[in-house]
Amino acid sequence: MTPAPPLRRPVPLSGHNRITTQALTSLARAAAADALGVQPGQVRATFSDDRGLLALLLALSLPVPPLARVLDEPGIVDSFGGPILTRAEAARAPILERVEELSGARLSRVDIRIIGSTVSRGARVL
Numbered sequence: 001m002t003p004a005p006p007l008r009r010p011v012p013l014s015g016h017n018r019i020t021t022q023a024l025t026s027l028a029r030a031a032a033a034d035a036l037g038v039q040p041g042q043v044r045a046t047f048s049d050d051r052g053l054l055a056l057l058l059a060l061s062l063p064v065p066p067l068a069r070v071l072d073e074p075g076i077v078d079s080f081g082g083p084i085l086t087r088a089e090a091a092r093a094p095i096l097e098r099v100e101e102l103s104g105a106r107l108s109r110v111d112i113r114i115i116g117s118t119v120s121r122g123a124r125v126l
Contacts, residue, residue, distance in 0.1 A: 019103055021047070031098040032058045032112075035091040037081065053108035056099065060112075062087060063120035080120075088112040 028045040032038075044059040062084050065076045081087045092110045100107055 031095045035094045050108040053106050056110045058112045059115050061116035064117045
């Protein structure tokens with residue numbers, strides 16, 4: 001058996017790649033929407049400088065069950081992913097990882113601001 005030929009590294013090309021703010025914002029909105037079970041159009045995303053890294057601030061409303069249904073079926077909150085604060089805390093790490101993975105950008109943190117709630121009849125499937 002003959003040894004495999006050595007791998008050749010591709011010659012680097014001149015130029016650069018740049019991700020626009022619009023593309024990075026759209027990516028963050030999609031990652032947040034996926035992690036929190038909402039539509040991307042319901043998520044506002046902004047970035048700021050945090051000592052050379054990017055800090056991501058998300059603002060959105062989360063779906064909640066009708067309060068009367070919570071009284072009748074206390075377990076319904078769990079089918080939505082738990083209390084709002086728990087859902088937001090659990091989503092931060094996956095959002096950060098996904099945005100970094102897809103964009104190559106380094107994020108220092110993800111802050112999630114819940115600006116409202118929307119009553120939803122159906123439970124979110126996790």
